[in-house]
Amino acid sequence: MSDIENRIMELEIKNSHLEDTIEQLNQIVIEQQKHIDELAHNLELLQNKVSNLQEDDSKNEAEPPPPHY
Numbered sequence: 772m773s774d775i776e777n778r779i780m781e782l783e784i785k786n787s788h789l790e791d792t793i794e795q796l797n798q799i800v801i802e803q804q805k806h807i808d809e810l811a812h813n814l815e816l817l818q819n820k821v822s823n824l825q826e827d828d829s830k831n832e833a834e835p836p837p838p839h840y
Contacts, residue, residue, distance in 0.1 A: 772780075
């Protein structure tokens with residue numbers, strides 16, 4: 772093979788490896804985004820629970836004590 776053919780072959784091999792790496796990284800990014808979405812959903816649920824607990828607590832503070840106190 773000529774020098775140019777060898778260089779082209781090396782470049783094609785490198786390109787193939789780079790494409791594989793990009794695909795692997797893309798899969799990692801997809802998995803991480805799913806995880807981020809799940810964490811964001813869980814955070815929203817927790818924020819709602821805390822908000823509800825705070826509302827319940829503030830309602831309890833606003834009630835006057837029973838008459839026998």
